[in-house]
Amino acid sequence: MGRVFVAGSINMDVVATAERHPKIGETVAGREVLYFPGGKGANQAVAAAKLGAPTTLIGRLGTDAFGRELRAFLASQSVDLSFVQDTAAAHSGTAIITLANADNTIVVVPGANGLTRPADVTAPALAKGDIAVSQFEIPQPAITAFFRHARAAGATTILNPAPARTFEARLLGLVDILVLNETELGFLANTALRDSDDPARFVEAARSLQTGDQAICITLGRRGVIALIAGAPLLVPGRSVEAVDTTGAGDCFVGALASQLAQGVSMPDALGYANAAASICVQRMGAAPSMPTAAEVAAILTSRPSEAREP
Ligand code: RIB
Numbered sequence: 001m002g003r004v005f006v007a008g009s010i011n012m013d014v015v016a017t018a019e020r021h022p023k024i025g026e027t028v029a030g031r032e033v034l035y036f037p038g039g040k041g042a043n044q045a046v047a048a049a050k051l052g053a054p055t056t057l058i059g060r061l062g063t064d065a066f067g068r069e070l071r072a073f074l075a076s077q078s079v080d081l082s083f084v085q086d087t088a089a090a091h092s093g094t095a096i097i098t099l100a101n102a103d104n105t106i107v108v109v110p111g112a113n114g115l116t117r118p119a120d121v122t123a124p125a126l127a128k129g130d131i132a133v134s135q136f137e138i139p140q141p142a143i144t145a146f147f148r149h150a151r152a153a154g155a156t157t158i159l160n161p162a163p164a165r166t167f168e169a170r171l172l173g174l175v176d177i178l179v180l181n182e183t184e185l186g187f188l189a190n191t192a193l194r195d196s197d198d199p200a201r202f203v204e205a206a207r208s209l210q211t212g213d214q215a216i217c218i219t220l221g222r223r224g225v226i227a228l229i230a231g232a233p234l235l236v237p238g239r240s241v242e243a244v245d246t247t248g249a250g251d252c253f254v255g256a257l258a259s260q261l262a263q264g265v266s267m268p269d270a271l272g273y274a275n276a277a278a279s280i281c282v283q284r285m286g287a288a289p290s291m292p293t294a295a296e297v298a299a300i301l302t303s304r305p306s307e308a309r310e311p
Helices: 040-050 065-076 111-115 140-152 182-189 199-209 249-262 267-281 294-303
Strands: 004-007 011-018 030-038 055-062 080-087 093-100 103-109 131-135 156-160 177-181 215-219 224-229 232-237
Touching: 004 040, 004 140, 004 249, 011 065, 030 040, 030 065, 040 055, 040 065, 040 131, 040 249, 055 065, 055 111, 065 080, 093 111, 131 140, 131 249, 140 156, 156 249, 177 182, 177 249, 182 199, 199 215, 199 224, 199 232, 215 249, 215 267, 224 267, 232 267, 249 267, 267 294
Parallel strands: 004 055, 004 131, 011 093, 055 080, 131 156, 156 177, 177 215
Antiparallel strands: 011 030, 093 103, 215 224, 224 232
């Protein structure tokens, strides 16, 4: 079995729940304040580890109380933290989240995540069969160095370009699998997309981004996933569930996909598995703590197997 290596952010999510989101300039009364371990890198690492892949997280924490709490939580989830450094030069990454009607708004303050360097991410030794995963909450030079290092070792690279921002073509050229939602795809393909659009529009936008035979997976929430694999479109239909908090659902998908690929599962089956895992995540509060176990995903796949088909 391969290992999963995640180079990415580690945040404390400070969540205020309310009946509705405030408009700009407006104040609304909240219900409660909750603290959850989060950060896209940490969430993806927890999902991969809980779903059966030996997983190493590479990143930075501050030397503050949030940092200590995050480290203890991640260790309890069997994530290898040998390459998570403490740095006194910045506070631990913090996300301020408002949650109303299962939807969120997020302001991320990177803190220590912003100090992640190329030397940090090239320290671990990767091997053929490993999966290297990253997102856009650490500096781009570190992501590029990580993927170059992973490629040189024969590992597969997965980029989740979230939150969306422009990036250099040379980074895209180092990516084997791109996983993004419709907003991120629209931003990168320079076209307006909505999750209700016709599948053909997503496929067309994905093709405009593609370099070589790169796989592209577009996560569409309750509509499921549309993917381009070896040039052919594939649809994994969504699973109808009652969502309470969608924070971290995309991260759950990425971590689950990485864990399955590390275990030698085919891409279509890994997509169906990741889709099922994310449907469990949205039914729970919080990001990292809402990642499912392998037994939970197996149970829902047994009761309703995944059906991938042409869109
Ligand atoms: O993807 C969800 C994550 O985005 C949250 O956990 C928050 O920390 C932000 O990074």
